[in-house]
Amino acid sequence: MAQPDEPHPPVVPSGPRPSKTCDVVRTERPRSCSGMAVTGLRTAKYHLPEWHRRNAGVCYEAHTAGEQAERGRAEAKHLVKHAAASAQRAQGYSKATLGQRLQDVHFWRVELQKEIMELDAETNLLAAQKLRLERALDATEVPYSVVIDNLECRERRQPPDLVIDEVERQLMKEADLIREIRDLLKRTIIQAATQIRSNRIQKENCELDWSDKVETYHIDDKCIGYCADSTNVQFHPSSVKFEENASTPKSWAQFSHDNISRAEQEKLASVQLRSLINNIIHDASEDLRMQRAAVSEAFDSHCRELDQAKLRLESHLRQILKDIGDEEANIENLKKAIRDKEAFLKVAHTRLYDRSARPNVELCRDEPQFRLVSEVEELTVFLEALKRKLMESEQNLKNLEETRMKLEKEIAVKANSIFIDRQKCMGYRVRYPVDLEVASYQQ
The missing domain is CATH 1.10.287 (Helix Hairpins)
Structure with a gap:
């Protein structure tokens, strides 16, 4: 018996493969089959070529799917x-x-x-x-x-x-x-x-x-x-983008x-x-x-000058006081000399006065008369000189007293200046800090 011709593989179109291998027009299967052929109507059975083509297509698809799967794997x-x-x-x-x-x-x-x-x-x-x-x-x-x-x-x-x-x-x-x-x-x-x-x-x-x-x-x-094995990792898709304010290395x-x-x-x-x-x-x-x-x-130099000046003034004051004493004694001597000379002058004046009472021719300008007049003139000159000297001595005494007062005042001024400079100023300067640099470290 001759074998049927081997079916050729169908050409697979490039487009999408249809869902069925071959399109066969089928009629609706009758609701009941009595086993008797219906004359003039097609049955649901395939023709033999169709059956071969369909088997070949299924095999090709299976082969193709297997190759694709293998390539994919x-x-x-x-x-x-x-x-x-x-x-x-x-x-x-x-x-x-x-x-x-x-x-x-x-x-x-x-x-x-x-x-x-x-x-x-x-x-x-x-x-x-x-x-x-x-x-x-x-x-x-x-x-x-x-x-x-x-x-x-x-x-x-x-x-x-x-x-x-x-x-x-x-x-x-x-x-x-x-x-x-x-x-x-x-x-x-x-x-x-x-x-x-x-x-x-x-x-x-x-x-x-x-x-x-x-x-x-x-x-x-x-x-x-x-x-990859950490348990505290998860997806953060939004963190992939760079921040706008990010710095460069x-x-x-x-x-x-x-x-x-x-x-x-x-x-x-x-x-x-x-x-x-x-x-x-x-x-x-x-x-x-x-x-x-x-x-x-x-201060030291000035205080020494003040001390020296005060000492000089005190020395002058002592001398002035001595001079005042001497001048007072001199004035007393002059006054006593004047008194003594006035007594002598009184005697001479009395003698001349008494002799002016001589009667008549006895009123003679004899030697005693000339001597008495000369004595009066001499005593008068001495008295005037002594009085002038007394006035001069009294003026000198007055000047000495004024000088004494000035010296005492100057000594008091110097003592006050010494007290201010030495006691007040220099005494207060003891509080002056010894060293500013040392003071800066003290608490």
């Missing part, structure tokens, strides 16, 4: 292997970059922490110097009050000792020096307070940067510990570098200011010490 296996390797590489590279980033963050964190500690220590040192300035300023109040009191006390000197002498010039110079030092200390205190405020502001900036670095380090250290490093650079600048300015404060306090203390020595020397 191979591709999937390759993709899984490639994706796993790529994911491992990507995660490893990300972990390495996070590790490097951790090193960078740690570096800047350490640098910032070091700068914060140094700036804080420098600020404390500057605050201590500022306290020294304030103590030095307080210490200048005593010498200034001493100088003003000295000047006011010396205003109570009596003329002619109320003069602008070397002591007053040195006191005025000392008062001006203290005022200049106080102004300088006040300006330096303001400058120190400004620098301390700048140090603290920059320290706060570094602390904020350091705090951000610490938080960032903890975040990146947490991130570097994540892996260059600007990030520059930000910390600028903070440290500004902190270094403030620290250097603070160190220079501390050195300046040391020099100011030392120089001010030295200037005050030298001026105090100059004032003390002027």
Whole structure:
């Protein structure tokens, strides 16, 4: 028996495959089958060629689906292997970059922490110097009050000792020096307070940067510990995009570098200011010490001059008192001499008067008469001379008394000046601070 022809594989169109292998017109199967053929109607059975074609199509589809599935499995296996390797590489590279980033963050964190500690220590040192300035300023109040009191006390000197002498010039110079030092200390205190405020502001900036670095380090250290087996990982699709305000690595490093650079600048300015404060306090203390020595020397010299002047005046007063005594004795002697000469003159006048009563020719200009007249004239001349000398001596005595009064007044003025300069001024200057630099360290 001849075999039927092998069916050729149907041509698969490029378009979508129809849902059925071949379109066969079927009639509706009769509701009941009596086993008898119905004449003139097609049955539901396929023709043999159709059956072969349909079987061939199903086999081809099965073969094609199997090949596609095998290719898909191979591709999937390759993709899984490639994706796993790529994911491992990507995660490893990300972990390495996070590790490097951790090193960078740690570096800047350490640098910032070091700068914060140094700036804080420098600020404390500057605050201590500022306290020294304030103590030095307080210490200048005593010498200034001493100088003003000295000047006011010396205003109570009596003329002619109320003069602008070397002591007053040195006191005025000392008062001006203290005022200049106080102004300088006040300006330096303001400058120190400004620098301390700048140090603290920059320290706060570094602390904020350091705090951000610490938080960032903890975040990146947490991130570097994540892996595919971690239980606390989840999807965050929105985190893939870059933030608009995100910095670049260059600007990030520059930000910390600028903070440290500004902190270094403030620290250097603070160190220079501390050195300046040391020099100011030392120089001010030295200037005050030298001026105090100059004032003390002027006081000592002036008091010695006053003592010498008072001693000379007292010596002159003693001499004047002696002269007054001698002049008083001289006046008494002159008065006694005048009285004695007046007695002699009375005798001569009486003799002449009595002899003028001689009668007649007995009224003679004899030798006794001429002698008596000569005696009267001689005594009169002596009396006039003695009276003139008495008036001159009385005037001299008056002058001596006036001189005595002047000397006593001058001695009293000198004693008052000595009391003011030595007892009031120099005694009050004992309260003068020994050293302004030492006073700046005292509590």
